Amino acid sequence: MAQSLQISSIGEGQPLVLLHGWGLNSGVFKPLARQLSKDFKVMLIDLPGYGNNVNCLPEPYTLPVLADLILQTVTEPAVYIGWSLGGLIANQIALSAKTNEVLGLVNIASSPCFGQRDDWYGIKPELLNSFHRQISGDIGKTLKGFLKIQAMGSAHIKEDIKLIQELVMATSLPERYALDQGLNLLETVDLRKQLVDINVPYLRMYGKMDGLVPKKIIEEVNILAPESESVVFDKASHAPFISNFQEFIATLTLWLGQIRAK
Numbered sequence: 685m686a687q688s689l690q691i692s693s694i695g696e697g698q699p700l701v702l703l704h705g706w707g708l709n710s711g712v713f714k715p716l717a718r719q720l721s722k723d724f725k726v727m728l729i730d731l732p733g734y735g736n737n738v739n740c741l742p743e744p745y746t747l748p749v750l751a752d753l754i755l756q757t758v759t760e761p762a763v764y765i766g767w768s769l770g771g772l773i774a775n776q777i778a779l780s781a782k783t784n785e786v787l788g789l790v791n792i793a794s795s796p797c798f799g800q801r802d803d804w805y806g807i808k809p810e811l812l813n814s815f816h817r818q819i820s821g822d823i824g825k826t827l828k829g830f831l832k833i834q835a836m837g838s839a840h841i842k843e844d845i846k847l848i849q850e851l852v853m854a855t856s857l858p859e860r861y862a863l864d865q866g867l868n869l870l871e872t873v874d875l876r877k878q879l880v881d882i883n884v885p886y887l888r889m890y891g892k893m894d895g896l897v898p899k900k901i902i903e904e905v906n907i908l909a910p911e912s913e914s915v916v917f918d919k920a921s922h923a924p925f926i927s928n929f930q931e932f933i934a935t936l937t938l939w940l941g942q943i944r945a946k
Contacts (some may be wrong), residue, residue: 688753688756688757689729689730689732689737689741689753689754689756689894690729690730690737691727691729691738691757691758692710692727692728692735692736693725693726693727693728694717694718694721694725694726694728695717695720695721695722695723695724695725695726696724696725697724697725698724698725698762698763698764698787698940698944699724699725699727699758699760699761699762699772699787700720700724700725700726700727700761700763700765700940701727701729701754701763701764701765701776701942702716702717702726702727702728702729702757702761702765702766702767702770703729703754703765703766703767703770703771703773703774704730704731704734704767704768704769704770705730705767705768705769705770705771705793706768706769706830706863706866706867706870707826707827707830707831707858707866708734708827708831708834708848708866709730709731709734709735709852709855709858710728710729710730710734710735710736710854711851711852711854711855712767712851712852712869712923712926713728713757713767713925714851714928715847715851715926715929716804716925716933719933719935720933720936721867722827723937724940727758727762729754729758729797731750731769731770731773731862731866732750732753732862733745733856733858733859733861733862733863733865734859734862734943735765735855735856735858736855738856738859739859739860740753741742741859741861741862745861745862745865745866745868745869746869747772747773747776747869747873748776748780750773750776751773751776751777751780751781752780753838754773754777755777755780755781755785761784761785761786761787762785762787763786763787763788763789763790763849764777764778764786764788764789764790764939765790765792765936766789766790766792766794766936767792767793767794767923767925768792768793768896768897769794769798769866769869769870769901769921770792770794771791771792771793771794771795771799772794772795772796772869772870772873772875774789774790774791774794774814775789775791775794775796775875775878775879775882778882778884778886779875779878779881779882785829786884787884787885787943788884788885788886788887788940788943789882789884789885789886789887790886790887790888790889790936790939791886791887791888791889792889792924792925793889793894793896793897793922793923793924794888794897795874795897795901795905796822796874796875796878796879796905796908797873797874797875797876798870798871798873798896798897799812799870799872799874801872801874804876804901804904805898805900805901806898806901807870807896810872812867812870812871815830815863815867816867817865818880819860819863819864819867819895820860823858823860823863824857827842827852827857827858828849831848831849831852831921832845833896834848834921834922834923834926835848835921835922835926835927836893836894836895836921836922837891837892837893837894837919837920837921837922837927838893838919838920838921838923838926838927839919839927840927841921844921844923844927847923847926848923848926850906855892876908877908879905879908879909879912880908880909880910882909882911882912883911885939885943886909886911886912886913886915887912887913887915887936887939888902888905888912888913888914888915889914889915889917889924889932889935889936890905890914890915890916890917890920890921890924891917891920891921891923891924891927891928892916892918892919892920893919893920893921894920894921894922894924895921896922896924897922899916902914902916913939915935916930917932917935925941940945
């Protein structure tokens with residue numbers, strides 16, 4: 685039986701749960717969390733096998749299991765904000781949570797189906813396979829290479845890469861098991877048909893220059909999730925909360941204020 689997850693929080697107000705992406709940890713959200721904590725209670729959770737939860741390794745490492753672990757950890761209704769792989773997990777939480785456990789859902793540079801399909805733009809299988817091979821060797825070197833992809837498309841790519849590395853590398857490396865299983869999720873999970881069942885306020889945020897989530901899927905997801913809202917940041921990378929920090933904060937806080945007022 686997997687142990688419970690550790691969680692940290694900053695600020696007071698409406699709870700926001702931030703979920704990071706593959707290969708990183710919640711440290712990447714520190715500047716964002718500091719800013720949001722002026723108006724909200726920001727809750728940071730490292731995914732199982734990462735950061736403070738590096739020793740929590742559930743079997744099987746599936747989307748429903750991860751969602752249940754996080755729901756057991758967060759003991760109050762909250763808005764779930766998931767970036768990249770974290771967006772997939774946040775979506776599963778919104779789909780499986782009890783009524784009123786999820787107050788809102790935000791996806792950042794995420795996709796309901798990350799892997800390329802015959803009818804879907806996504807990450808090519810050979811790229812995912814290359815990461816599988818690389819993490820069997822030097823994990824640190826592999827992740828440093830992956831961090832560079834996060835900043836591709838940014839107008840200040842060198843500064844963004846340096847910041848992401850400083851934030852993420854401050855804690856221990858993730859477990860190889862979690863990395864491998866996370867790649868399997870990116871390759872196999874397809875929530876496209878389930879998006880219509882999400883019945884909470886839903887915001888999707890994209891970077892126009894994202895190297896991992898093709899902008900061609902945005903209109904497709906508009907159709908799959910007609911009640912959701914989408915925002916695209918120009919000259920933004922896969923991490924728009926870093927490449928376009930002020931614009932990102934303004935957009936997110938405005939939306940959060942709107943759903944709180946309803």
